[in-house]
Amino acid sequence: MILSPHFTLEELTFSSTAVRLGIDNTPGEEIIEHLKILAQGLEQVRALLGHPMNIDSGYRCDILNAAVKGSRTSAHLHGYAADFTCPAFGTALEIVKLITGSTVEFDQCIQEGTWVHISFAPTMRRKVLTAHFANGGVTYTQGA
Secondary structure, three states, X not given: OEOOXXXXXXXXXXXXXXXXXXXXXXXXXXXXXXXXXHHHHHHHHHHHHOOOOEEEEOOOOHHHHHHOOOOOOOHHHHOOEEEEEOOOOOOHHHHHHHHHOOOOOOOEEEEEOOEEEEEOOOOOXXXXXXXXXXXXXXXXXXOO
């Protein structure tokens, strides 16, 4: 199913972890509507970057989110978030700085190591964070 000019339902729901563990990550109709919002936001980011993006994670059902140790309040659970890279543009930090300096409306934009997490949940807080991975856990600081 095509959600926007450059993003499909399959792309925003695919998970190698789900395939490996036999988890059904098929979204219901409400989540599909949220994924359309996500796809439209990603279209804006793609236009800003000027290059295709590699989506690593989009929608996650509860079981998949638990399997990847995602937050219990993650926007991925509702179809509003994606993790991505864009090597043709630059690093995760460069991407976050470009997005946060633009007029693109988002809820959260997080530099998570080598990838970017962006969400388009209805709250649209423009919250910018940097993830720090240490001792098997993750902490977040404000800003990029």
